[in-house]
Amino acid sequence: MSKELKLLSAGAVKPGLVKVIDAFQRDSGTRVQMSFATAPAILRQIGKDKTVDLVIAPLTVLEKLIESGNCDANDKVPLGRIGVGVLVRNGESLPDISNVDGFKHTLLNAQSIVYNQASTGTYLETLFASLGIGAAIRDKSTRYPDFAAVLDHVSKGKGREIGLGATTVIIENESRGVKFAGPLPAEIQNCTSYVAALIAESEAKEVAQQFMSYLASPTAKALLTAAGIQ
Secondary structure, three states: OOOOEEEEEEHHHHHHHHHHHHHHHHHHOOOEEEEEEOHHHHHHHHHHOOOOOEEEEEHHHHHHHHHOOOEEEEEEEEEEEEOEEEEEEOOOOOOOOOOHHHHHHHHHOOOEEEEEOOHHHHHHHHHHHHOOOHHHHHHHEEEEOOHHHHHHHHHOOOOOEEEEEEHHHHHHOOOOOEEEEEEOOHHHOOOEEEEEEEEOOOOOHHHHHHHHHHHOOHHHHHHHHHOOOO
């Protein structure tokens, strides 16, 4: 009898991961119970929740989980890389973010700038400072716990709101009142690497390892690539 797999994942990979899980469940007969959280929430949850079997998180988060003994450094498989993109409300003209100067001009002229508190948001805070605009945009910037709140803010806005987030989730939500303006310019793009890893105290290790093998299969890779996970 197949066991249930309990998976906790970063939200950025959800668009492709959901399709991979559907295919895995169909092919293997194993049920996957999935939940999604930001990187900080994953660290908190793994520290206190011993029922999770497999985690998918940014590499930096995984390194902390290995250091704390929650994950084994030898039981992991790379999922792919995701970049950062810009979104605006439907009806707004697309900003020119084709180069760094255009990106800076867009932020300086926005009425509000919205992004999350996950790994994407952490990178953006550093980026804004390095571009010399951190202080200028601080008072009109809002950081939310997750992308759902960013999407809600931008889609229901009344002015020139500029949202930022993982390219995958922006593209996935284009039917919900927003448009994908494009990725960050190549010179300042930041791609987060996501990795699947076995939880050391998992009670479904065999099933978890089967799923990790599936993630490396051509079928899974094709589904992930189609969702923007490279």
